[in-house]
């Protein structure tokens with residue numbers, strides 16, 4: 107794909123990964139649980155989007171995760187990845203349909219094969235929004251994701267969402283990781 111997408115060029119396409127692993131507090135089990143998952147993701151290029159002198163190229167993405175042989179996904183996201191070549195800024199703006207929005211950001215070289223994005227609530231640029239229930243009972247206190255590009259046909263992510271939850275005395279590191287393989 108063209109240079110305009112910088113390090114995001116490698117993520118364009120259709121992807122699947124069978125080896126996902128989620129660590130979260132399960133309300134039905136009343137404990138922190140590790141859950142393997144299957145993921146299917148689609149990343150579609152667009153651009154440019156111009157903000158005055160700023161020119162962004164991006165990927166429109168959606169992803170979904172299934173556990174066991176359940177029919178409905180147990181987690182989904184929709185959003186955009188963005189690249190600003192002038193500043194080396196990479197952004198990921200997405201919604202988790204629990205009532206959470208994240209704009210995570212970081213910097214990377216145009217040919218980077220690894221980069222990290224983060225967000226914290228109340229941050230002036232890369233921030234997290236959540237609904238009132240979550241703010242009171244299961245609040246996200248930070249988000250970080252590390253992307254590793256493993257050649258043309260695979261990439262991985264490791265993400266950590268720190269949560270302050272009613273059920274737990276200590277902060278919970280709600281983590282997810284997977285390797286995605288090109289299927290289109």
Ligand code: HEM
Pocket residue numbers: 128130131132133134141143171180181202204206208240244245246249267269280282283
């Ligand atoms: C691959 C990505 C993710 C997966 C597979 C996933 C999955 C899960 C699961 C299984 C639970 C436990 C639900 C339950 O049994 O009660 C959960 C809880 C939660 N997740 Fe995630 N999650 C992911 C990413 C995220 C991200 C990126 C955020 C926020 C930035 C987030 C925020 C939360 C919150 C706030 C809860 C607690 C909800 C509550 O207790 O009421 N998750 N997630």
